[in-house]
Amino acid sequence: MMSGGASVEETLDLWASGLRSAKERIAPLFTQKRAAASACAFLDVLIGNDPRKTGWMRAEAAGDPGPWRQQALLGRGHWDADALRDVVREHVVEHLGTEDGVLVIDETSFLKKGQASCGVGRQYTGSAGKITNCQIGVFATYVSARGHTFVDRALYLPKDWTSSCERLKQAHVPDDVVFATKPALASMMIERSLEAGVPFRWVAADSVYGVGYVKRTLRRAGIGYVLGVKGNHWFGSWATNPLIAGEAKDIAANLPEQVWHRLSAGHGTKGEQLYDWAYLPLADLDAEEFDCPIAGP
Incomplete structure (x- = not known):
């Protein structure tokens, strides 16, 4: 049994x-x-x-x-590969969809030896921890209490690809494809999920995506987010007391010890993944400021 x-x-x-x-x-x-x-x-x-x-x-x-x-x-x-994506997404929503779902954005690489594969080039990949010859894909994963799986994907094309019409033609890339950063690709996938009615309240992503593109998309949609940023990312608060300004690493270093909480992100290849978290409000925004019908978390 x-x-x-x-x-x-x-x-x-x-x-x-x-x-x-x-x-x-x-x-x-x-x-x-x-x-x-x-x-x-x-x-x-x-x-x-x-x-x-x-x-x-x-x-x-x-x-x-x-x-x-x-x-x-x-x-x-x-x-139609996009039609297949839509079929997969519908299946995911039907079986895993919940109102408090989370959309997780991340990228991964596919190591390659040649130069003919679409989008291949020498670029940094976290999978290998170095600059190497590879393709990079940006992915959206749907997560809920019922399970998790992929719902969207986009192949990242470096500028040396999008600037070469002949190279794009040889790889059968559609004529309307232009250069897009990884955050821009992520924003497109988030917007597609929203338009398709995928139920999610939060988006999570690492520091690659903690920039303007993604934040603007989520703020306008009233969707909460947990986005990583680099240590030198500058923050400035408004409508808070006291006012806060400075780089992320300095703000974190000056927080009192008692506001930190150590939480587990699950088990990884090297054991339990523990992270320290602190909550620090930087602003209290009205949804109307972003033409949003509802207020995000």
């Missing part, structure tokens, strides 16, 4: 039913039955146990004689 009271057989039946439902949702995105079948087989392989999933390994697991069908699906097939 499983800890939740369901047998192994019942759990497997539930998984199989959920997978069939997912396939039924995505199949209409593909105009040919053969392409839809390849997409469903690709999904089977992605959630399989194989630690490495090269083209040949995926083909073997799917029962194909070679990787050509899956290569065609990923490289030459015509289907």
Whole structure:
């Protein structure tokens, strides 16, 4: 028996039913039955146990004689990736959506050796902790008491890509794509989630996103946020007593010890992740200042 009271057989039946439902949702995105079948087989392989999933390994697991069908699906097939994103988002809202949900923005890198992959270049990646040859994607994850999963994504294109029309054309980048910073990409994803009716009260992100783009988007929407900033980020309060001004690191250093609270962010690869938090109001803003119909936290 499983800890939740369901047998192994019942759990497997539930998984199989959920997978069939997912396939039924995505199949209409593909105009040919053969392409839809390849997409469903690709999904089977992605959630399989194989630690490495090269083209040949995926083909073997799917029962194909070679990787050509899956290569065609990923490289030459015509289907709407944004429509697939919307299907995934609808599924997430249906099963995980709660009014007090949280949208988490973060990026990750994909290490590459060549120069042909779209957006690849020598750039800093936190995954490797250094500047290296890679692609970088910005992702939005939905988190609630029911679970968590991805709901949106955007590929970051460095300026040496967006400034080269020939390079963009060779990588089949749409003509309307222009350079956008990571915070700008994050703001677009937040706005898409709001327009789609994704229920969330907070957005969390690290210091890459603790800048104007994201804050303005959230303030206008009346959404609360917890955004990291660098130690030299300058803050100035207004309508507070006493008034506060200075760099983040100096403000934090001058706070009395008793206002700090140590909280756990869960377990990581090196054990429990503990952080010290202090609450310091810097302003009391009216929603009308940002053309917002409701006040954010």
